[in-house]
Amino acid sequence: MSIEPGVGKSKRSADDANGKSFVGPEDLRGYDPASALSVPGSFPFTRGVHRTMYRDKLWTMRQFAGFGSAADTNERFKYLLAHGTTGLSTAFDLPTLMGRDSDDKLALGEVGRCGVAVSTLSDMHVLYDGINLGEVSTSMTINAPAAIVLAFYICVAKKQGVPLDQLRGTLQNDILKEFHAQNEYVFPPEPSVKLVIDTIEYCTQHMPLWNTVSVSGYHIREAGASAAEELAFTIADGMAYTQLSIDRGLDVDAFAPRLSFFFDVHNDFFEEIAKLRASRRMWAHIMRDRFKAKHERSWKLRMHCQTAGVTLTEQQPMNNVMRVAYQAMAAVLGGTQSLHTNSMDETLALPTEEAAKVALRTQQIIAHETNVPQVADPLGGSYFIEKMTDEIEAKAYAIIDQIDAMGGVLPAIDRGYFRRTIAESAQAEQRRIDGGEQKIVGVTDFVEDGTHDMEMLKISQDTEDKQVSKLKDIKAKRDVAKHQAALTRLREDANQDKNVMPALVEAAEADATVGEMMDTMKEVFGAYGGGPEW
Amino acid sequence: MVSLAPEPIEMTKPTKNNQPPRILLAKIGLDGHDRGVKVLARSFRDAGIEVIYTGLWQTCEATMYAALQEDVDVVGVSLLSAAHLTVMPELLRLRKQLDIEHIPIILGGIVPKEDHAALADMGVAAVFNPGSSVDDIVGKVKQLASMHEPVKLEDVVDGYAKRKQNALAKLITSVQRGESVEGFEPPAGDAVVIGVTGAPGVGKSSFIGKLGEELVSRGKRVAVLAIDPSSPITGGALLGDRLRMMSASPEREFFVRSLASGGAAGGLADVCPDVLKLLTGFGFDYILVETVGAGQGDVGIRELASHTLLVLMPDSGDAVQFSKAGIMEIATCFVLNKCDLSGADATQSQLIGAVGDARPIFKTSTLKTEGIDKVADFIVTLS
């Protein structure tokens, strides 16, 4: 088999590291390992955020999963806790993610399908019933209504008597990437970001252990961006939240350590490792030099990674196990703090238990059999890896400069910059695939006829019916005057540009639904129909 | 790829006007994964197809009603939420109810093999899974489009007279394709035709959507002709105006038709007067025509409209650009949209400096639905 240099690679020229058949010291002329690399656990953290990395503490194997009703999920949580899990991961269903109640017209057929349905505080009480929020850490993957869900969580903690400053967990709460890629936005960009800053401000004051935003490149990449674009857009988003929080009057060292990141790990093995390494170095410099953060904790980019869902194929689905394994290995070699491995059957339907188990086992094999975790950043110093790390960093900085020149992330959204760039990259990739330039095993090459017998998970309509009737019940029984007063306060606080968190907590306690709170804020903030598309 | 339709047939000869195939692409439900649908939209355009994209979060009803108004050759539905067995039967039921069974529906998304036969049986024309080649999908769309039969006049004249939108839509298709409508002359009507123009991205479509809504709520019958440029190379087009407007519904007297400006000079100019005649004769009170404005894709629509609204946005530098283009002189009034953004007052002064204050200048925000009622108050005084 002969391989053309650079064939099948995205947007690379023969000058790039990947365009050469080997990379040597002459390609790294003038390279200063002391400043570019240092040692693991030291600025600029290229080699990792901890000195000993996985030798002392393995990455967190955080498998994100969702189950029908709050009660089902609660049962699952308790099972996981009984088996030694200390971190819970909550996936919400699509209506909840869009800030709509289970009885909304557009929710039909979606309630409890890809996660748990939460419409009122009561659902949240059921979800965490019998679980001490002072002892577990919880991650909640939600964005547009993130502030509302946080308010629910606060109410549950209060009821349990857990002081807010003991709450540990992560809220995804990254609305910017919704405008770029995932489309789960509700309000226009500006007020949407204001809500994020409200939560950062509230948490900085009351919940110092809470990770306020998980700045996410994952969805940007899945939508079609290149690795450099994913890196650049994510860092740019992180910079936007940082700048706006500073503008709000917060001390950078008070909130920055609670920002974390979330990257996709795609097929191009070394490029992905380089991307993760470059992200740390960039963030360290940006925080120290641009935002003048003084504490080392503010400079460290901590990340969660997930293997790339888009790379999985419906054809010959067992091949996906191998794809996930290589991607997971890249994440570990790149120094991630936590990792989700996808299930082989995800392109077909929701993962079955069996497939989800293989995905977890893949991580465990890397952790316990390969010996890879024994040494921090084992690829550090490789001519090729260092050259690639430099290159992807340079490309990302160039993109960030472009965004700066447009006036920052918000004006760039208004111009449709992110969506256009991502769509163009996605189409370019499709052209390479259609043109035979980029191969996909089992799809473009090595194709087999016939169908495959994969077992698939089906969800019943039952959850939806029960959830809808429960919601009706709550609406009928709640204290109308208290409910109205709480929504009125929310409207006023939003109107007066106050931090809405206290009003959301009050509304949650008055049994206002997610949909009602979103609609109330929509009256003030407006609804967003999407930016320029083409 | 799995194709449920018969073997490809010979393409029928192109329509007289070389009207490219037209497809409506819809994403139904709450799922926001639009990578696939957008790659396809671009690929269709590059393959010389006109694509009407209705945006995210569509209901089944709005999708089929849009298909009715656009009278497209094919409806393409993208579904990644595994709801195909709920959504497709509903679409097909609506298709029957709306009497547009001549429009085939194809589906793309994550569809287990075992469901394919059921979908074919219920009448879905083709199903494509992730990994289907774009060429195959394009081929299928072109083949389905070539099977779109010419309109028979006797089938639509009656419906048109009874103000049935599907009859109107089919007649517009005939005009677009250059089919003979000899012997058919729509009644005169007395619609006010208003051109809405301005630079790309200032919010023309969003504004027309809101203005239309306001006029409809005042009991007016409103039609929109939304014109976007065609690709000069392939003749394909991405028609995205519709996605900014309120969703179509049989309950509203709000009719939206998307047109591509056409590759060759004259293409649209030939068709536009006839389409306007059809819309006027149908009995609309107001016809809002969205064009890209002076210079780009100028289709001479301004000669057909009795009034022109020029839409601008803060800090756009448009003022200068447009005064050169001469469109400042002919505008009946000015709409300074996006006033929720900063710089609106400055742009307003700049505008007054350039055109004086004899003609009205309205400040609007379609995002916050502000100022639209004032424009409507003005519009209803026009004739």
Ligand SMILES: Nc1nc2c(ncn2[C@@H]2O[C@H](COP(=O)(O)OP(=O)(O)O)[C@@H](O)[C@H]2O)c(=O)[nH]1
């Ligand atoms: N901030 C703001 N954005 C708007 C407003 N109206 C439209 N937009 C945005 O402007 C962009 C272009 O809108 P569109 O109606 O497609 O403009 P057109 O190209 O002139 O038809 C979209 O991203 C809209 O969301 C407004 O009043 N305020």
Ligand SMILES: [Mg+2]
């Ligand atoms: Mg438009």
